Amino acid sequence: MPRTIGMVIFRILAIGVWIFALLIFVGGLSTDFLTCTIIALIIAFVGWMLWVVGDMIHDPEKIRAEQRAARAAKDPSIVLDEDNEHERKRAANGHWDGRANHGHAQPNDETSPALAGVEVEDGEALVSARRETGQSSALSRTISPSPIIIPPKTLSVSVTRETETVSGSYPATIYVYDPRPILKLKEGRAEKISVVTRPITLKSRLNGRQWRSGVDDGYAVEYKGKPFGVLFNHIAVIHIRAILESGAKNVELVAMRQGWYQTGVPEIYVMVPTLEEAKESETGNASLKEYEQRQAYGADVVAATAIFRVSENNWNGPRIPDEGFIAFEATVEQLPVPEGSQAKPHFALKSGGVLLSEITARSTAAYFASEPLVGKRLKILVSRYYTSLTIEAYEI
Known part of the structure; x- marks a missing residue:
């Protein structure tokens, strides 16, 4: 009953507003027709709004249903509730x-x-x-699908050596800041010195200049635990940084004393690699590490059945680390083509019921490499290659 009364009140107001708009329109015929017509239309719109408010008060569900029907007419994806x-x-x-x-x-x-x-x-x-x-x-x-990850055989992987020795054919000068630790070095005799990785500050006894680790270029070096100079050779510095980032705790250099820089200051050289030697050494270390990882997954002596790459955006499995592999037990399935479609079928790379990657004909190399794998039980090794992932498939 209150809703009906509210509707009647708003409708009476609406009718009154419309009558007022009509009077203004009629008055405009003898005065300013355009201005009065615009004012009459605005007032008539207000009357229409009052009428709609009355309807909403009386039957709000009807208004909502009409709004849903209007949205459904514009958007076919909206499904109306047909139950009354x-x-x-x-x-x-x-x-x-x-x-x-x-x-x-x-x-x-x-x-x-x-x-x-x-x-x-x-x-x-x-x-x-x-x-x-x-x-x-x-x-x-209790049951939620997850990829089947194959753990590596940890016993077959050797750890990174704690101490690495830098060697090469190029003699680089060590700039001596404090000559006292090396005064007893014998001329022409090779000795091991170490790269200083802890924060230190050196002050030159010749000109008073300071060198600070983490601020200035180069690496400080020490002999029997006592820092004495700095290596500034650019190639050697990059090579040493790569060795430390690979997991080595200590880096050694082969040093030799050859005369005196000036009275009381020995001249010290270290043998460091050239650019070609540094690249060869780093490539060799990376190859050895990769071989050990393949050995851990049992993929060191067996040729892969197929190798292809997928985009990182087309990978739904666990994140692949920047270095190394993750191995999965997997299968490849051919997905059905929708009826009437002329498109080539997609291939689904799955592990434990989880879709790892869906391969389409747009990825030509991956598509043709996946087709022979359909229905086979596989072990796949997944590694990162820039913004793509390399997938090596081995038939089990």
Whole structure:
């Protein structure tokens, strides 16, 4: 009743506003027609808004239904709820109090949510349905697909050597800041000196200039634990940094004393690699490390059945580290082509029920490499290659 009264009041107001707009329009015929017409239209619009408000007060569900229908007419993806209120009220084992979401019955506390809206006449059938529902919900809680990761054989992988020695054919000068630790070095005799990796500051006894690690270029060096100078050779500095970043704790250099820079200051040289020697050494170390990793996964003596790359954006599995491999037990499946489509079928690379990558004909090399793998049980090694991932497939 209050809603009806509210609707009547707003409709009376709307009619009054429309009459006022009509009077202004008629008056404009003898005065300023254009101005009065614009004012009359604005007032008429206000009257229409009052009429709509009255309708919303009286039957808000009708307004919402009309709005949903208008949206559905513009967007085909919107599915309208075709159930009327009468059908919703008679949903079996449900309560309808006018507050539930439209088209959904609120389940009775005594009934499983999966059975709401289902008329059950047999008590035994109800018990059976409850049992099956309980089992399926328990399975959904306990079983979640995940990739099958193959762990490496850790015993076959050697650890990075704690101390690495830098060698080469180029004699680089060590700039001596404090000559005292090396005064007893014998001329022409090779000695091991170490790269200083801890923060230190050196002060030159010749000109008083300071060198600080982490601020100035180069690496400080020490003899028997006592820092004495700095190596500034650019190639050697990059090579030493690469060795430290690979996991070595200590880096040694082969040094030799050759005369005196000036009185009281020995002249010291170290043998460092040229650019070609540094590249060769780093490539050799990387190759050895990669071989050991392949050995850990049992892929050091068997040729891969197929090798291809996929985009990192087309990878749904665990993140692949910047270095090394992750191995999975996997299969390749051919996905069905939609009826009427002329497109080539896609291939799905899966592990443990998880889709790792979907390969389409656009990736030509990966597509043709995947086709012979369909139906085979595979071990795949996945490694990072810039923004792509390299997949090596081995038939099990």
